[in-house]
Amino acid sequence: EVQLAESGGDLVQPGGSLKLSCSASGFTFSDTRMYWVRQAPEKGLEWVSTITSGGTTYYADSVKGRFTISRDNAASTMYLQMINLKPEDTGVYYCVRRRPGDAQRLVPSGRDFGDWGQGTQVTVSS
Numbered sequence: 248e249v250q251l252a253e254s255g256g257d258l259v260q261p262g263g264s265l266k267l268s269c270s271a272s273g274f275t276f277s278d279t280r281m282y283w284v285r286q287a288p289e290k291g292l293e294w295v296s297t298i299t300s301g302g303t304t305y306y307a308d309s310v311k312g313r314f315t316i317s318r319d320n321a322a323s324t325m326y327l328q329m330i331n332l333k334p335e336d337t338g339v340y341y342c343v344r345r346r347p348g349d350a351q352r353l354v355p356s357g358r359d360f361g362d363w364g365q366g367t368q369v370t371v372s373s
Contacts, residue, residue: 249273256367267327269342277320280345287338294354332371339366
């Protein structure tokens, strides 16, 4: 059974930092493209970042230069280091994995794409 478990969300002041983790199991993590997607209160899903199985990374313009995606294949874990956080970064952050047979997308097409974790809440507020 595929399991994705996000952790690390918290309440942080503007300008602060957080590191999110996504612990994965039930599939060959090292072969899998992974994503971070977030959802702000009363808004739609927003793609944040992608890391390929080879370690190539991509970022949304809104987080470029502030967020860093990484992976530890030995630990089957993906990370999102976030610095200089802004109130607009507030939301639930989801870990998503590309399923075998899914298109090789840079950005997940929606909730029907891939497998999703339960999410972790990030709140940026003074």
